[in-house]
Amino acid sequence: DTGVSQNPRHKITKRGQNVTFRCDPISEHNRLYWYRQTLGQGPEFLTYFQNEAQLEKSRLLSDRFSAERPKGSFSTLEIQRTEQGDSAMYLCASSLGFWRETQYFGPGTRLLVL
């Protein structure tokens, strides 16, 4: 399968714990995006990378959130001191990085904070 993959697919954690999600983009895709989707809503942009550089972060991304893409390939999204309001689907997308690009989404990581 050459699509975007995300791990884990599901995560249940207790409030206050740290969690980390991983995204593996389509090979050779330069751009990688993170979105968050809550129940009954569309995805909301969180941040994106051009290769290893993080170029934009949404206001939604509080100080408890950090994302990395150390070698311009896979990316991780870490949430520290999780809160119940962090419960959502976290989606990763990647694109080639050309004009009029298409973003391809992964299956998402569903987080539940108890």
Added chain:
Amino acid sequence: QKEVEQDPGPLSVPEGAIVSLNCTYSNSAFQYFMWYRQYSRKGPELLMYTYSSGNKEDGRFTAQVDKSSKYISLFIRDSQPSDSATYLCAMSAEIQGAQKLVFGQGTRLTINP
């Protein structure tokens, strides 16, 4: 007010019907317009991609963009039960070469056999 408004439905129609899904938006800088389909507990899958105003057809799907009215539509002809999913409109303005997608709320569609 949200930048992109989409009727969340739910919308239920019989098999074979023509389905019309719509979104309105407020940001005149949006240039790229997309429709994604999302099955339950899955990631969004791109259906249609249009640039600027006009129509685009792909099989049973037709996307329309009217930038003067800030209104986009997706039509599904000869709808099938397998079309049952949530349909998300998305749009973006190119910022430093990247596209930060802004999504509508999604319309939940059910096609009844």
